[in-house]
Structure formats: C-alpha cells, structure tokens
Amino acid sequence: MISFEEQGQLCCAQIEGDLTIYTAAELKSDFERLISDQRDMELSLANVSEIDSSGIQWLMLAQRERNRQNLSFRIIDHSSEVLQIFKDLDLSSYFKEPVILDQEKGE
Amino acid sequence: MPKNILIVDDASTVRHVVSIALRKEGYNIIEACDGKDALSKLSGDKVHLIISDVNMPNMDGITFLKEVKKLPAYRFTPVIMLTTESEAGKIAEGKAAGAKAWVCKPFEPQAMLTAVKQLVLP
Amino acid sequence: MDLDPALQTFYVESREILEEVEDILLRLGQEDEASQKESLNAIFRAAHTIKGSAGLFKLQNIVIFTHVVESLLDQMRESEISIDDDIIALLLKCGDHIGELVTLVQQNNADLPPDLKESGEVLLAQLKQYSGVSVFEVKESIKNNNGKESNQKKSWHISLRFGCNVLREGMDPLSFVRYLETLGEIENIVTLDDALPRLVDFDPESCYLGLEIKFKTQVDKQSIEDAFKFIQEDSTITILSPGSRVSDYLKLIDEMPEENQRLGDVLVQCGSLTAAELAAAWPQPNIKVALNKQDRVRMPVVQETRSMRVDAGKLDEHINLVGELVIASAGAALRAQEMGDTTLNELSSILTRLVEEVRDSALHLRMIQVGPTFNKFQRIVHDMSKDLGKEIEMVISGADTDLDKTVIEKISDPLTHLIRNSVDHGIESPVEREEKNKPRKGKLYLSAYHDSGCVVIEVADDGNGLNRDRILSKAKEKGLVREDQKLMDKDIDNLIFEPGFSTADKVTNISGRGVGMDVVKRNIEELRGTIELDSRPGEGSTFRIRLPLTLAIIDGFLVNVENSSFVIPLEMVHECVELNGVNCKIDTDRNYVNLRGEILPFIRLRALFSTGGVAPKRENVVIVNYAGVKAGLVVDNLMGEFQTVIKPLGEIFSHVPGLGGSSILGNGEVALILDVPGLVNRVSSMENFSIQSAV
Numbered sequence: 001m002i003s004f005e006e007q008g009q010l011c012c013a014q015i016e017g018d019l020t021i022y023t024a025a026e027l028k029s030d031f032e033r034l035i036s037d038q039r040d041m042e043l044s045l046a047n048v049s050e051i052d053s054s055g056i057q058w059l060m061l062a063q064r065e066r067n068r069q070n071l072s073f074r075i076i077d078h079s080s081e082v083l084q085i086f087k088d089l090d091l092s093s094y095f096k097e098p099v100i101l102d103q104e105k106g107e
Numbered sequence: 108m109p110k111n112i113l114i115v116d117d118a119s120t121v122r123h124v125v126s127i128a129l130r131k132e133g134y135n136i137i138e139a140c141d142g143k144d145a146l147s148k149l150s151g152d153k154v155h156l157i158i159s160d161v162n163m164p165n166m167d168g169i170t171f172l173k174e175v176k177k178l179p180a181y182r183f184t185p186v187i188m189l190t191t192e193s194e195a196g197k198i199a200e201g202k203a204a205g206a207k208a209w210v211c212k213p214f215e216p217q218a219m220l221t222a223v224k225q226l227v228l229p
Numbered sequence: 230m231d232l233d234p235a236l237q238t239f240y241v242e243s244r245e246i247l248e249e250v251e252d253i254l255l256r257l258g259q260e261d262e263a264s265q266k267e268s269l270n271a272i273f274r275a276a277h278t279i280k281g282s283a284g285l286f287k288l289q290n291i292v293i294f295t296h297v298v299e300s301l302l303d304q305m306r307e308s309e310i311s312i313d314d315d316i317i318a319l320l321l322k323c324g325d326h327i328g329e330l331v332t333l334v335q336q337n338n339a340d341l342p343p344d345l346k347e348s349g350e351v352l353l354a355q356l357k358q359y360s361g362v363s364v365f366e367v368k369e370s371i372k373n374n375n376g377k378e379s380n381q382k383k384s385w386h387i388s389l390r391f392g393c394n395v396l397r398e399g400m401d402p403l404s405f406v407r408y409l410e411t412l413g414e415i416e417n418i419v420t421l422d423d424a425l426p427r428l429v430d431f432d433p434e435s436c437y438l439g440l441e442i443k444f445k446t447q448v449d450k451q452s453i454e455d456a457f458k459f460i461q462e463d464s465t466i467t468i469l470s471p472g473s474r475v476s477d478y479l480k481l482i483d484e485m486p487e488e489n490q491r492l493g494d495v496l497v498q499c500g501s502l503t504a505a506e507l508a509a510a511w512p513q514p515n516i517k518v519a520l521n522k523q524d525r526v527r528m529p530v531v532q533e534t535r536s537m538r539v540d541a542g543k544l545d546e547h548i549n550l551v552g553e554l555v556i557a558s559a560g561a562a563l564r565a566q567e568m569g570d571t572t573l574n575e576l577s578s579i580l581t582r583l584v585e586e587v588r589d590s591a592l593h594l595r596m597i598q599v600g601p602t603f604n605k606f607q608r609i610v611h612d613m614s615k616d617l618g619k620e621i622e623m624v625i626s627g628a629d630t631d632l633d634k635t636v637i638e639k640i641s642d643p644l645t646h647l648i649r650n651s652v653d654h655g656i657e658s659p660v661e662r663e664e665k666n667k668p669r670k671g672k673l674y675l676s677a678y679h680d681s682g683c684v685v686i687e688v689a690d691d692g693n694g695l696n697r698d699r700i701l702s703k704a705k706e707k708g709l710v711r712e713d714q715k716l717m718d719k720d721i722d723n724l725i726f727e728p729g730f731s732t733a734d735k736v737t738n739i740s741g742r743g744v745g746m747d748v749v750k751r752n753i754e755e756l757r758g759t760i761e762l763d764s765r766p767g768e769g770s771t772f773r774i775r776l777p778l779t780l781a782i783i784d785g786f787l788v789n790v791e792n793s794s795f796v797i798p799l800e801m802v803h804e805c806v807e808l809n810g811v812n813c814k815i816d817t818d819r820n821y822v823n824l825r826g827e828i829l830p831f832i833r834l835r836a837l838f839s840t841g842g843v844a845p846k847r848e849n850v851v852i853v854n855y856a857g858v859k860a861g862l863v864v865d866n867l868m869g870e871f872q873t874v875i876k877p878l879g880e881i882f883s884h885v886p887g888l889g890g891s892s893i894l895g896n897g898e899v900a901l902i903l904d905v906p907g908l909v910n911r912v913s914s915m916e917n918f919s920i921q922s923a924v
Contacts, residue, residue: 021183021396024433035428053402057438060422061431088406089420089440117274119242120282123235156399162274185399191281207398208459213284213292216232225408225456226400 002030004037011039016047019055031058035065046077056085063095109135110155110227115145115171116189117163121212125158128216133229142166146174149181155227157186158219159206161197169197172204185226189214232286236334239282243331246275247324254321258314265312272320273302279327290341290349291330297353298323301360310359319355326352383471384416385453386501387442388481390424392463393435400460402438408456413446417499423487439487443499475506541634544594551584551591555872556893558584563896585872595635599677599686600628602637606648610673613652620659620670621652627677632684636756636776640686643749643760647688647772648673650746655692655770665767667691680775683758683800689771695764697721704730722762726750757889759906783875785892787868787900788851791840794900796873796892797862801905803854805867813850813861822850822861830912831861837887838901855909862908875902886911 005012013034017023034041043062048055059075066073075095078086086092112134114125119140126136137154139145141163157175161168168188175181186206190197191213198209210222253268260268276299283291298320304310326349333345341349387409391402409415421439425431446453450470457466467481478501482492496502558581565577603625614621632640656662656671663669674689697718704710704724716724724730728747753760758776777783777798785796786805806813806824814823815831822831829852835844850861873892889904 021399021401021434022180024396028433031433032428052396053436053438054396054433056403057425057436058433060420061425061428064422064425065428085403088403088410088415088418090418091420094420094422118278118282120235120239120278121285123238124232124282124285127232127235162277164271164274183397183399189281191277205398207400207462212281215287216285221455222459224404224411225459226404228404228407 002027002034002043004033006039009039010042011037012042012044014044014047017049019045019048019051019058021052021054024054024058027058031062035062036069038071040072040074041066042074042076044077045075045079045082048079048082051082051085056089056091060091060094109133110229111135111137111153112156112158112223112227113137113139113145113148113154115139115142115157115159115163115168117141117160121160121189124216125219128220129223132220132224134223134227142168142171142174145171149175149178151180154181154184156223157181157184158189158210158223159186160189161201169200169204172201172206176205187219187222187226236286239286240331240335242282243279244328246279247328247331250275250324251321254317254324257312257317266306269302269306269312273299273306276302286334288330288334291327291334294323294330294349294353295327297356297360298327301356304360316359319352319359323352323356382413382445382447384501385444385446385450385471386469386473386478386481386496386499387440387444387453388465388467388469388485389440389442389457390465390485391436391438391440392460392465393432393437394463395436395460397434402436402440405457405460406440406442409442409444409453412448412452412456413444415442416445417443417501419495419498421487421495423491439485441492441495441499441501443501469501475502475509478502478506539594548591548595551588554584555588559872559894560896563894588872592633593631595633596631597634597637598628599630599632599637600625602641602644603628603675603677605641606644606675609645609648610652613649617653618658619652619656621656621673622670623673623675625675630677630679630684632677632776636684636758639752639756640758640774640776643752643774644675644686644688646746646749648675651688651690651692651770655690655694657693683775683777686774686776687771688774689769691769694766694768694770695722695725695762697764697766700724722764725762726760757904783873783902785871785873785902786851787871787894788834788849788862788864789866789868790834790838790864791842793838793840794868794894794898795834795864796871796900796902797851797853798889798902798905799870801853801855803852803859805849805851808848808850808863824852824861827859829859829861831863832908832912833863835863835865853905853909855906858909860909860912862903871900873900873902 001016003014003016005014015027019027034043043059045051063073063075086095112129114122114129114136116122116125117140122138122140126138129136137148137152139148142159143166145157145159146166159168159171163171166174172186172188175184175186185208186201188198188201188206188209189212190201190209191211201209208222208226210219250272253272257265257268276295280292280295280299283295301310302320305312305316310316326345329345330349333341389402389405395402406415406418419441421441422437424437424439426437431437444453450468453468454461454466457464460466465485467484469477469481478496482489482496485492487495493502493507497504497507558577562577562581565573607623607625610621610623651673656673657665657667659669662671672691674687676689677684677686679685701710701716701721701724704721704727705712707730709724709727709730710716725746726749728745730745730747750760753774753776756776758774760775761773762770763773764770783796784799786799786802788795788797808822809815812825815821816823820830821828823829831850833844834840835842845865848863848865849867850863851867852859852861871894875890875892887904887908888901889907890902892900892902894900
C-alpha cells in the first residue's frame with residue numbers, strides 16, 4: 001500500500017509492506033496516482049519489508065513515466081536491501097541520486 | 108531474515124539431507140511428508156521456495172503443486188520438483204502445473220543447493 | 230558437507246521401509262487384484278525411496294541393486310509381469326540383500342565382502358530373467374558431470390531478455406544475478422527498460438526486464454548456462470565466450486529487439502565492446518541493418534494481430550454509451566457556440582472531433598466482413614441445383630466488404646430467399662439453356678460493394694428474367710391490377726413485391742414456403758434499406774439491396790420548419806440552394822423546381838407534416854439524391870451538419886410516411902429523422918402520375 005501526504009507543492013509517498021510479485025498487481029492504482037500526480041514526488045522506501053524484481057520494475061516505470069512528463073521524482077530512505085539491489089543491477093544512475101538533484105535545484 | 112523453504116518428500120532421509128545442506132547456507136527449513144501435510148503447513152508464514160517430490164502417498168507432488176497455485180498467498184512461490192530420470196513424463200506434467208525448476212534424483216546435495224540458490228538467495 | 234546426521238536417518242528409514250515391504254510381500258499372494266495393485270505401488274515407492282536416498286550419499290552399491298529391483302516392480306505394477314510365489318520369494322531375498330548392504334555401510338565397510346557380492350550377482354541375474362534390465366544401463370545413468378573449472382579468469386558477455394512469465398513462475402531476475410555473483414565477478418551490468426511498456430499497457434506481474442552483463446569467471450560455459458537452466462525455455466539468453474569477435478557482438482545486437490544504436494551503446498557501457506570497435510563496425514549509421522530490423526520488428530506485430538471474443542451485449546452497451554456521448558457532445562458544442570467563448574469553442578470542437586473518432590472506431594467494432602455469410606450460400610446453391618438437376622456456378626465478389634453485424638445477421642434470411650428464387654425460377658435447366666444458345670452452366674452472382682454511404686448487395690443471375698406476361702395476368706387475377714390498367718415494365722416487375730404474390734407456377738418444395746417477396750422487402754425496409762429489381766427477359770435478373778452501413782448513428786443534416794427540426798441523412802444530401810434564387814426556380818403549376826435547367830420534383834415539408842405557420846420570405850431547398858433519383862425538400866432554415874443517434878419511433882408513428890426515426894438534439898428537443906428513400910419514391914411516383922396525367 002502507498003500512502004500519500006501532501007506538503008504544499010511536495011507530495012510525500014510512502015510504501016508500506018511488501019513490494020513484490022504478490023503485491024505488484026494490487027499496487028497498480030497507487031502507482032498510477034504516484035505517476036500522474038503533478039506535484040514534486042518523494043517516495044520513501046523506509047517501510048518496505050521485502051522487494052523483488054517486480055518491485056524494481058514498478059520503481060523503474062514510475063521514474064521513467066515521471067521523467068517523460070517532466071515531473072520530479074525522488075526515492076528516499078532506501079533500506080540497505082534496496083541499496084544492494086540498486087548496486088547489483090547498477091540502477092543508481094537510473095534513479096537519480098537525491099544529492100545531485102538538490103545541487104541542481106540550488107543552482 | 109532467513110528465507111523459508113518447504114521440503115516435501117515422503118523419504119525422511121531426503122528431507123534430512125536437504126535440511127542439512129540448506130540450513131548450513133542459512134535457509135530456514137520446513138518439512139512435510141506428503142502433499143497433504145505440506146498444504147497444512149502453508150498457513151500464513153511466507154514461503155520463498157518449495158521443493159517437492161512427485162511420487163508420494165496421500166497427495167502426489169503434481170496435485171500438491173496445482174493446489175499451491177490456487178492459494179493466493181503462495182501462487183508465485185517457485186517450486187523445484189524432485190524427479191527421477193525415469194519420470195520424464197512427470198517433468199512435463201510438473202511444468203504444465205507451474206514448476207519450472209526440477210532436480211533429478213538421486214541428486215547430490217551440492218546440485219540441490221545450486222538449484223535453490225538460483226531461485227532464492229539465503 | 231557433513232551429512233553424517235542424515236546418514237543416521239537413512240539407516241533408520243531404510244530398516245523401517247524394508248520391514249514394511251516384507252509384511253506386504255508376505256500377504257501379497259493372498260490379496261485380491263485391487264489390493265495387489267495398491268501393495269505393488271507401496272513396494273515400488275519403497276524401493277524408489279531407498280534408491281533416491283542412497284543416491285544422496287553416493288552409495289552406489291545400494292543404488293544399482295535397488296534400481297534393478299525397482300524396474301521389475303514397475304513392470305509388475307504395469308501388469309507386464311504377473312505375481313507368483315517364485316517372484317515373491319525373489320523379492321523377499323532382494324529385501325534382505327538391501328538390508329545387508331545398508332548394514333555394511335553402517336559398519337563403515339567400504340568394500341563389498343566376496344560372499345555378499347556373489348549373492349548379489351545371483352539375485353541380479355534372477356531379476357534380469359524377469360525384467361531384462363541390466364546393471365550396465367544403470368551405471369551409465371549415474372554419471373557425474375561436474376562443470377570443469379579452468380584456472381584462468383576470463384570475461385564473458387551475457388545477454389538476457391527475461392520471458393514475460395518469469396515473475397509469475399516464481400523466478401526472480403535478481404536471484405539469477407546474485408547467483409552469478411557466486412560464480413564469478415560481475416564487472417558491469419546494464420539493466421534495460423526498453424521493453425517496459427507505458428503505464429496503460431503495463432502488467433505488473435509480467436517481466437519486461439533485460440540485462441547486459443560483462444562477467445568475469447573461471448567456470449566453463451556449461452556452468453554459466455546452467456545458472457539460467459530454469460528460465461531458458463521462455464527467455465532469450467545469449468552467452469558470448471571470452472575472445473568473441475566484434476562480429477559476434479554485432480550479430481547479438483542484430484538479434485535483440487532494441488534499436489541497434491541503443492544496444493551498441495549499452496555494450497560499450499558494459500565494457501564488452503569499445504566505442505572504437507563499434508565505430509569501426511558501423512562507419513556510418515547502418516541504415517540497411519536498421520531497416521531490416523524494423524521490418525523484422527513489424528513482422529511479428531502482423532502475426533500477433535489476434536482477435537478476441539467480446540460479448541455482443543457488451544459491444545451494444547458500449548455503442549449505446551458512445552451514442553449518448555455523441556448527443557452530450559453535441560449539446561456541449563451548442564452551448565459553447567452560444568456563449569461565444571473562443572477557447573471553449575476550440576476545446577469543444579476538439580472534443581467533437583475526438584468523439585467522432587471514438588464513434589467511428591466503436592462502430593467499426595461491430596463491422597464484420599460479409600464473406601462468411603456469403604460462403605454459407607455456396608452450400609445452399611450446390612445442394613439445391615443438385616436436387617433440381619441444374620448446373621449452377623456461384624460467383625462471389627466483395628466478400629471483404631464490411632457491414633454492421635446486426636445488419637448481416639438480419640439480411641441473411643432475405644438473401645437466402647432471393648438466392649433460392651434465382652436457383653429455382655431464374656436459372657433454367659441445362660437442356661433449356663442449350664436450346665437458347667446459353668452455356669449449360671448457369672451463373673449466380675453474389676456481390677457486395679460500397680456506394681454513397683450505403684452497402685449494396687446484389688443477387689444476379691443469367692437466367693430467364695421475370696416473365697412479365699405471367700406476372701401481369703396473375704396480378705390481375707388477384708385483383709392487384711385493374712384489367713384495363715397499363716403498366717410500365719418496371720412497375721410490372723415490382724408487382725412481385727406486392728403482398729400475397731407468388732410467381733411459381735407450380736409450388737416446388739424449395740421456394741414455395743409461404744414466404745413471398747413482400748416479406749423480403751419488408752425485412753430489408755426494417756433495416757432502413759431498399760430493394761430494387763432489374764430484369765432483362767431472357768438474359769437474367771438482378772436484385773439490388775441497399776443497406777445503411779450501420780443502424781445506430783447517422784451523420785445528419787439538420788433543417789427546420791417553423792418550430793420543428795428535421796434530420797436528413799447527410800450521405801443523401803446532394804446540395805442546398807435558396808428557393809427562387811439564381812439557381813433554382815419553382816414552377817408551381819407543373820409542381821417541379823428547375824435546378825439550373827434540371828427538372829426535379831419537390832416536397833414542402835411544411836405541407837407534408839402540417840407544421841402550420843407561414844413560410845418565411847426566403848425558403849431553402851435541400852436537394853436529396855437516393856439511388857440516382859433526385860428530389861427537392863423545401864424547408865425554412867438550414868441548420869448544418871449534425872451527428873445523431875437514431876432512436877426508433879414508437880409504434881404509433883411507425884406508419885407515418887416520410888419518417889425514419891427520431892433523435893434528441895443537444896438542447897433536449899426532439900428532431901425527426903426523414904425517411905429520404907420513402908420521400909423520394911413518393912415524389913417520383915407523383916411525378917410519374919403528373920406526367921401521365923399531363924399526357
């Protein structure tokens with residue numbers, strides 16, 4: 001399940017529970033909202049208990065679709081598990097590092 | 108958190124060997140002696156992999172597999188079928204029922220470990 | 230790996246099993262057939278279990294011996310070998326022997342003592358007499374094939390495109406990557422999202438990922454291939470060995486679904502190819518390769534165009550909703566126009582255009598080809614001509630013409646009737662034809678084509694044509710025509726459509742089914758279609774059916790008289806002119822209008838529908854054209870094009886001439902849809918009448 005909390009122009013989303021093949025289909029409507037929301041989007045993975053390739057696929061789709069619409073998207077609070085997956089699949093550059101984004105904004 | 112693996116075989120020796128081999132690698136093992144027993148053990152806890160024999164009393168492996176695919180919480184659980192060379196037909200049947208991985212008996216514990224690791228890392 | 234604890238389990242389990250087998254064997258001789266079968270299954274499973282377990286510890290002596298026993302049991306299970314006391318005695322001895330072998334292992338005796346070896350060989354020989362299975366085959370099947378490792382680490386390139394069901398089958402691409410890491414070092418990995426579709430087409434449980442991996446390892450190719458054993462069936466896996474040539478990589482690039490340039494860049498990113506190597510291979514962007522690839526990409530698309538069954542009710546509901554959408558959008562457009570807001574107007578016109586497209590595509594869903602229906606008639610013609618002793622060839626054309634499914638379903642019966650008529654009455658017998666210098670074989674043409682917003686279906690034959698004398702005399706006999714009445718040929722032909730007319734001299738069992746041509750005509754008119762007949766005595770006749778493309782929605786032209794609105798189907802509107810303007814003069818005495826020298830009949834809608842009121846100074850004429858006949862409809866105002874859903878008229882209005890249906894306007898008012906074919910027929914017959922009376 002993804003919860004959304006609005007903070008002005010920023011929308012803070014948070015995934016609770018599993019992000020796996022078992023939950024992939026039921027997360028569809030949440031991800032649709034996450035992808036189409038026009039505000040800046042911040043997605044926290046702090047409460048993700050388990051993630052697999054289907055979860056990674058969802059994150060990739062969200063990143064790409066928001067890029068396409070020129071909407072901002074940041075993944076924050078990566079668990080060590082997620083960080084390991086990003087490393088294993090070399091996806092860190094796919095999901096832009098938050099630090100770099102901040103610098104861009106500062107300029 | 109260690110990954111749970113359910114081993115279903117009527118031969119306690121096979122269960123024992125698989126348990127020893129997999130526990131050593133850090134997996135958590137649940138044992139069941141036939142399909143019926145195994146279904147009763149699929150009750151809520153996550154199971155990351157099922158290893159099942161084909162020829163068993165009470166409920167055979169293929170029937171068990173078909174039942175597993177009907178359970179929402181376990182429908183995507185990967186299954187390794189244990190088959191013998193003489194059961195080529197059973198491999199096809201198992202595949203049709205949703206088991207894409209199989210290990211031929213008699214197997215070496217190391218071979219089993221390899222197959223398991225391809226599907227779930229501890 | 231220390232398996233000693235498991236070995237203890239094996240000893241205990243084997244003993245239990247062997248005791249159980251002994252019990253079963255001892256009572257096997259006394260059992261009935263059903264219990265025997267069950268017992269044999271149990272013994273077979275017991276042997277199977279011992280063999281499998283022994284294999285875990287590589288206890289070859291036990292495995293080999295048990296395998297031969299198991300084979301015999303399998304044959305007994307399949308009733309290939311019958312149960313007798315001798316075989317039971319032998320199996321009991323085999324059980325004992327296995328027990329001794331187990332004890333031997335337990336005592337840590339590696340070598341087989343000579344006496345045990347000998348007794349084992351005797352048993353095996355006896356077993357072989359029954360089953361024919363030899364020990365050597367067994368040894369062959371228990372071979373060890375470990376992947377050999379060379380000492381040098383080398384770089385491989387692995388290209389993976391996972392099958393879409395990989396995730397659903399419980400496999401995880403991530404696991405395979407991690408497993409690879411246990412075999413060597415992943416130097417570089419690129420995760421491809423190229424196959425990931427847009428959100429609307431995304432199935433969260435399907436896998437769309439691809440991986441390009443540069444992998445450094447000392448294991449051999451077999452070991453790498455084995456890592457993907459479980460997904461090799463549905464996934465595309467390419468493994469390029471160390472030292473593969475650039476051309477091998479180019480082949481890989483060519484075979485993969487991604488754009489060549491893109492994949493080339495990925496391989497460079499992986500480090501498997503250098504930018505220089507790639508640049509050398511593709512001096513210029515290789516257009517030809519790219520084009521070939523595009524062709525190949527397109528091919529499967531064509532092949533994968535599959536149809537899908539949709540419940541007709543759902544489709545109707547969908548089209549109904551689209552109809553409502555059309556009305557709502559017309560209403561919005563009207564309001565937007567009234568408000569005079571430019572932006573709103575623009576938006577509404579975009580909306581209207583989109584709704585039109587949606588409507589067209591929705592209606593298209595209902596369209597099916599007439600071919601299958603036409604082919605059905607081949608059989609009817611074949612069977613009938615055989616029964617009647619005639620020789621008839623059926624020629625079908627325009628089988629790919631699309632028509633609304635409902636129309637096709639409803640037109641099938643009238644067509645059957647027309648075809649039966651042609652075969653029965655139209656085409657002559659071979660002898661008769663030869664006498665007339667016609668080929669023995671008659672021809673029946675069934676064709677469909679599009680013509681000015683309609684679909685035309687023709688049933689034609691090269692037979693005798695209609696016998697006008699007979700039709701006329703029959704009509705007179707039945708009181709349809711007065712004795713002294715003079716009729717034109719066409720009018721005589723059309724008599725066959727009169728209720729209660731049957732042309733057959735003798736009622737054959739084929740066409741004489743009590744259904745006359747009047748029913749055919751009525752069926753077609755119910756579909757807002759018309760039927761006309763063209764007969765050439767001695768040469769044949771042609772029935773021409775005109776049908777609207779669809780029943781649900783029409784493009785109309787909205788006009789108004791006094792306070793009433795009327796819709797004229799747009800495809801029948803020829804032009805609009807001002808009455809008594811430069812182009813169009815009215816001749817009230819002779820009751821026609823003169824359109825640039827062309828004399829046309831006309832109808833005043835004001836008079837026809839008795840709307841009352843007084844005609845405005847300037848009236849307009851809508852020239853309509855139906856099946857080649859033109860007529861003028863005099864109205865007050867021209868309102869313009871209007872797309873509308875046809876609502877059937879209630880029962881009360883169904884006999885009002887000139888009306889085909891009703892529709893709701895955007896402002897909620899009702900507009901009546903004019904039945905132009907009816908009106909045209911009406912005025913053209915009036916014209917004939919007036920001309921006749923003038924003469």
